[in-house]
Amino acid sequence: MSAIPIETPYFTFHRLKEGVYAAVAKEGQGAWSNAGVVDLGEELLIFDAFSTPAAARELRKLAEQVTGKETRYLLNSHYHGDHVFGNQAFEDAEIISTSTTRELSKTHHVIGNLEAEQEETKQYLEALKKQMEVAKTPAQHISLSNQYDEMAKVLAALPELTIVLPTLTFEKKLTLHGPARKVEFICLGGAHTPSDAFLYLPDDRIAFMGDLVTEELHVPIYHPESFVSILNDVIKLEVETILPGHGKISGTSLFETQKNYISYLIGETKKALKNEMALDDFKAQFQLPPSYEHWKGIKGVEGNLSMLYHHYHD
Ligand SMILES: [Zn+2]
Structure with a gap:
């Protein structure tokens, strides 16, 4: 086995700690989001499944080669296709999500003809x-x-592509105990989607965040207030290393960056509404702070401004 990090066509495979690995997606290659691997001691747990079955198969193969263990669990952080379209590579595993995420996957991902x-x-x-x-x-x-x-x-x-739904659902927290470590799969509500879960490794001080945390991205906001309060709660866990849903392996400063971005947009939207500004005028006069200027996202900041404007308007 070659030395870690290992390059694949889809992602770079890093070791965060003995038995804990991060697969960081390469842009435009069919992974699209990041994934994690945890060795529970006898079996593996995989966090998120990329956007294509081929990338997911590559991850499973590599994880099993590196650890010499088999995959028992796959977690889905939320229902978006870039995190779940690889599920079929884990059809024989227990696939875990919140019940809301399972329901959303079922209704949104229907491949008819x-x-x-x-x-x-x-x-x-x-x-x-x-x-x-x-x-x-x-x-x-x-x-x-x-x-x-x-x-x-x-x-x-x-x-x-076939849509493979989770086989085991939970609501707020599911703890998996292995001989090597325990992990907590936690959902504190909706933030980026109606239901967002993250994986917390208390002994390793590592968290795989899904799209609750992304790097330099105008990540779509679903529930603004809850997004901020969830990030505040996550900060209290005192993790040291985080894997965002998109972007590089990071320290916890990314929590603050994400929180500040959302809080800033909430504040600006509330000001505009207080001044009875029309949405088009709000978007036209909005000045993106320079620190966010290079941030990506197909709808840019405007997608979030529209969302927030409608959310607080009534
Ligand atoms: Zn997402």
Whole structure:
């Protein structure tokens, strides 16, 4: 076995501690989001499953080769396709999510007619190309181009893609005890989606965050207040190393960065509403602080401004 980190076409495989690994996605290659591997002592647990079965199979193969152990559990942090479309590589494992995430996966990911699905995805790719031509900023252009590349990989995977739903659900917290370590799969509510779970390794002071934490990304906000309060609760756990849903392995300063970003947008939206500003005017006059200027995201900050404006408007 080659030395870690190990490069694969889809991701780079890092060791965070003995028995704890992070697979950091390479952009535009069919992984799309980050995943984690935990050796519980006798069996493995995998956190999130990438956006294509091929990337997920690669992760499973590598995790089992490196540890010499078999995979028993797969966790789904939330229902988004870039974290669950690789589930079928773990069909024989216990797949765990909250009951809400399972329900959302079931209702949102329905592959009916393959040709219709392929046609729809091709049209989406065409639309992305058109948006790229009129992108206003370099960050927006890069974001659209990444989205294009990742969706092209999903399109190529469609003929083999099957939707595999979680087999075991929980509500707030599930603790798995292995001879080597215990892990806690925790859901404190909805933030980026109606239900977001993260994995906490108390003895290792490591957390795999899913999209509750992302790096330099205008991550879509689903529930603003709860997003901030969940991050505050996570900060209290005093982890040292975090794997964000997208981006590099990080220290905990990323918690603050994420929280400050959301809090800032909430504050600006409330000010605009207090001044009875129309949404279009709000978006037009909004000045993105320089520290967020290079952040990516296909809808940019505008997607979140619209969301927040509607959320607080009534
Ligand atoms: Zn997501």
